[in-house]
Amino acid sequence: MMNSKEIMAFKSYQSQAQVFMKEYLLADPLIPYTSIVAGIFSCKMIYDLTQLICTAYFKSYSSLSKIQRTEWNNRAMSTIHAIFITTMSLYLVFCSNLYSDGYSTELITVRSSPLSTFALGVSVGYFIADLGMIFWFYPSLGGYEYVIHHLLSLVAVAYAMLSGEGQLYTYMVLISETTTPGINLRWYLDVAGMKRTRAYVLNGVVIFIAWLVARILLFFYIFYHVYLHFDQVKQMHSFGQILVLIVPLVLSVMNLVWFSKIIKGLKKTLAKRQ
Template identity: 70%
Template sequence: MAMKSYRYQAEILVKDYLLADPFVRYTSVLGGIFMCKMAYDFTQLISSFYFKGYASLTKIQRIEWNNRGMSNAHAVFITLMSLYLVFFSELFSDSIEGLVTFRNSNLSTFTLGVSVGYFMTDLAMIFWLYPSLGGMEYVLHHVLSIISISYSMLSGEGQLYTYMVLISETTTPGINLRWFLDTAGMKRSSAYLVNGVAMFFAWLIARIFLFLYLFYHIYLHYDQIRQMHTFGYLLSFLVPIVLFAMNMMWFGKILKGLKKMLAKRQ
């Protein structure tokens, strides 16, 4: 009975406060920042116990190590939520009447807020240690992400396309694992090779093919996009195009690196 009572109280807390209309935007961003702090500290704790080489890393390497653990936590969360909302929930399905560009829910808005909290935290760390955690391309990526996700969260417009773009975060764990293996001195290991191949295909699907589908979807629903606010209308085209160009640039580097790695294995 006690467990049922606690569960009921937790559900009331989530429904009436965390996901309530007046608070959802604020609690979600704070929740995202809190998630980052927890993931950063958890990565530091686990690594110090289970990775013997962690103590021998430089200070900046340990910070980046923990930062990438934080990045993985967000990537797993936002990928699962994006896949669910886009492909499995009824929020953006054809069975619901109304313009798809204006559909949103408390859950979808809350999820976007968590992502905003992450990108704000990560961008602050990038500026704090610039350029150790990433150069201007990362700053541009994060600024565009914060602007577009925040607008979608606050206005409720274009959330479908925002989630389609956020699915590309599925490639992040592979990128981080590559850095972990390299830093741990395992660049010549089979795990490094397998991760490189997996990263190539994941990038091709999530950041190339998915974006092409996104552009096709925008083309089919252009009459609905035209009814969005001017700023949202511009974001619907500008952000995907810029990110796609960056994805193609990074994909070229991934392909070049994979070819070089396979050549050394022969």
């Protein structure tokens, strides 16, 4: 238990940290820069910590090839980002009042806050770091489809962060990152030689359900929402309109292609279990 002096010291540090966050990290002119740096730095930290922890505590990690260890660490990085941005997206879209129709007279397409902008900047930092790794190790960490996906995401997220336009729809699309941890877990199970386990089958079923909800049905909802608020979308800058209309459309096509592969993989896995 902490004594009174330690509690006072802790509260003092907490107060100083809050002031620092408010006056520097979350000061409007600095948010884009500090958040991107925070995203890149976090990716580097997660990558290094994953390597350190797995080397010390997982014997199978050391037996992997160099590129497999790199992908292992990279997937840990993407998993943490997915958890962070999905949590922020769900909160801002469904729990906060920022994008509620009756919350403000301001157009829903131009609403933003320091928190929403900061979270997008962290995501921009992640996409920059991950794209850099994909290009450096190409095609070991992903082919052209990953490059297209990341470039589209980077441009759309960066524009929403810098301009403040279309943040609602950017966050709606980013909810689809909820499928990433399951995809990464499947790769980990495969590399660990657990393809024939019940966990691998259960993982496939979870991915199927999550993909259907977060990358198929959700995009129908996005298009419906755009349709209902199209009068506001038309008031955005031309480039913003293109991003709101084209990026979700392209990503939805890619999601459908990947979904067909998921269905085939799940059928094959279930057939082997019978």
